[in-house]
Amino acid sequence: MEEVSLTWEMLKKNSDGMVPVVVQDYESGDVLMAAYMNKDAYEQTLKTGTMTYWSRSRQKLWVKGETSGHFQHVRELRIDCDEDTILARVEQTGAACHTGHRSCFYRRLKPEIQ
Helix, strand or coil, X not given: CXXXXXXXXXXXXXCCCCEEEEEEECCCCCEEEEEEECHHHHHHHHHHCECEEEECCXXXXXXXXXXXXXXXXXXXXXXXXXXXXXXXXXXXXXXXCCCCCCCCCCCCCCCCCC
């Protein structure tokens, strides 16, 4: 695995100035959730080792677990080849989804055959 050092300024942001984050359980490999980071969330995550995101609905920083106790502790951060998406491999305490499910991806789409 290649290791790189990237500052926030080096990452490619979307039109809102944010980077999408895919969150994966470090042990099982299950995809837990997806969220967004702005510069403050990225820097706070690096500083504290606890996943911090930008809540688009609340328009403020959101430390995952601050109200539920279901924290995400960083085990590893990866960047994709285009440097525009972060993969956060975490140690998840409790459920990742606000519905109480372990993963936000607990529903399977039924394919519509035409």
